[in-house]
Amino acid sequence: MDDRVILRVGAKILIPFILIFALYVQFHGDYGPGGGFQAGVIFAAAFVLYALIYGLGNVVRVLPPKAAYVCGALGVSIFVGVGFVTMALGGGFLDYGVLAHDPAHGQHYGILGVELGVLITVFGVMVALFYAFAGRRRIEP
Amino acid sequence: MSGMLGMVNYWAVIVLMMVGFYTLIARGNLVKKLIGLNIFQTAVIMMYVSFGKITGATAPILIQSGDHGGGGAEHVVYSNPIPHVLMLTAIVVGVATLSVGLSLVVRINEAYGTVDEDEINRKDNGL
């Protein structure tokens, strides 16, 4: 891998922007196209790119497979957790209006929380999928 | 919207769907079958997305009356966002199906040493 300087340098330049762009898509989801699904995939794409250029071993040091699984589960918990909070506050499941004094603010907080959950889950699952396929050694019959 | 040309989106969907379905049925390679399945599902996604299109309508982002010099906001026609949102879910389902399918194929390959349907049948019946 040492001779592919352009790839290595290019990836190093690109990855921070990919991560920032993912966050932009995430937070822009409140006002325009975007949201957790897309942001999660883009965020995961940065890690996949890193793995493709620098090898699976290096990316696993940054983000162990276990952490990816935990992310996948954690996101779901955040999503459902928001639903539980709204139920505890007397609303229905995922009824964001009760989250703040002003229902419009409540909607805002609620969708932020839910989209964060979606981001984390999609990111975790995408990276876990990549690990699962890339990390599997070929077993000759 | 008259005649066959007005329905061009449906023709595209039908062709794509049949390409996928044929691959699914006719190919013996398990990976190719999955690709066929994915094309088949993509055709449905395209069908839904074309449902949401309204001629002359803009993207379904709420334009506040202050944004464009005011006044014009009431006359804006938005495309229907619901089919798009539904397809977001369907895409996720498609990805999940594909990855479960591929992981099965990987394990089938490890267990049988082949991803060809006929050969797998032969090995099973030869047991």
Add this chain to the structure above:
Amino acid sequence: MSENLPALLIVVPLILAPVAALVGRRDLSWAVAAAACWWAFGAALALLRRVQAEGVIRYELGGWAPPIGIEYRVDLASAFVALIVATIGAVTVVYARTSIAQEITEDRAPLFYAAYILCLTGLMGIAITGDVFNVFVFLEISSLSAYALIALGHDRRALTAAYQYLIMGSVGATFIVIGIGLMYVMTGTLNMVDLAERLPAVADNRTIPVAFAFLTVGVTLKLALFPLHLWLPNAYTYAPSAVTAFMASTATKVSVYLLLRFFFTVFGFDFAWVGMELHRVLMPLSVVAILAMSLVAIYQTNVKRLLAFSSVAQIGYMMLGISFGSVLGVTAGILHLFNHALMKGALFMAMGCVMYRVGSVSTDRMAGLGKAMPWTMAAFVLAGLSLIGVPLTVGFVSKWYLVQAALEQGQWAVAGVVMVGSLMALVYIWKVVEVAYFGEPDPDHELREAPLGLLVPTWILVIASFWFGIDATTTAEVATAAAETLLRGLP
């Protein structure tokens, strides 16, 4: 919190699934799964009670009103199906503790339980949702976890079986999405109640029959009606024992419910039966399913496979009842849905016990098991009696209703088919009994009775199949009321 019960029924298992996957130890993840299943059982029971007392429960997710938001709509039929799924889930999870400990390695067990809970969640979700697209999402949740569960089987053929199920199941689900999309484009709504109101106005348009056709094919693929059943025998044969017991008693049943929901609630009796003359398709297919699949079952030597073909035949009985389109017929269908879940669950669990001790369910390895494993084989015989339809068992109750429904419409030949089907069931159950009780045991193998962890759940289902056979009034009342609600359509 009690007004949130429909959401909690789904959400609590949903949040426990990732927990089960993460705890990492077999026993802990089993405990989480058991908590999820028993919670679902309690919630489903409470839900059924409330529907019986107060009528239909409508629950808006996120506080969005139905045309825009997703609505859970729980009526008698959906609460009943949700309860069936949750009951079988709660019994099977007990069974799984012992059975899975032997069949699945320690590191995979947490993932097994996570997939198991997700499958349960998806199936209950299909039962209680009132939004047709949400049906698709829950269908895929349950199906995807089912593929994973089946692939965990010991035999490598479990992998090909799961793959085949994945291909056919995905095609079925995609057909359902196409049908839903065509309905949406004609009516502009995804809510079942709104669809039912708006569909009659556009029913003359060719799009709606096309949507109907896609939905029919998609759902019958999922429920394994006769020519579309090819995925089922292998999937049931090679899946782990607990998975087979769970899937056989729930997955196809929920699809039958989905069919009822689409045909009666969304399209309505007038469109589906009078307009499209659905019975002309369903009835012959059901009759062929009963006769042909029972015949195939007789020739099987692998008992799990035998029971799988028997399942396809039993689905034929359910569809036969539904195809009459009368209150009595649909009652018979719903009753058989419940009854078959009990007896097929018990039969597959008994086979799981045999698998646990013998390591095979082939008839030539089962000689003399009647002496070596008396309780297991007794459970098999009693549940088998129910499958045949002997009086005092649940099988008798549903066949009684089915024959009545046939005679009500003067269909003597169809009533005869039900009888012939029962005789064929007698033949294939007897085949196993003969080997187990009159065969000479293999002297080299010292066999013991299955452990209590497997026997107790099996016997719970066996006793239930007698309990509801002797006192059928409760289930018959619920089924009749559910059938009446379905046939009346929506207010």
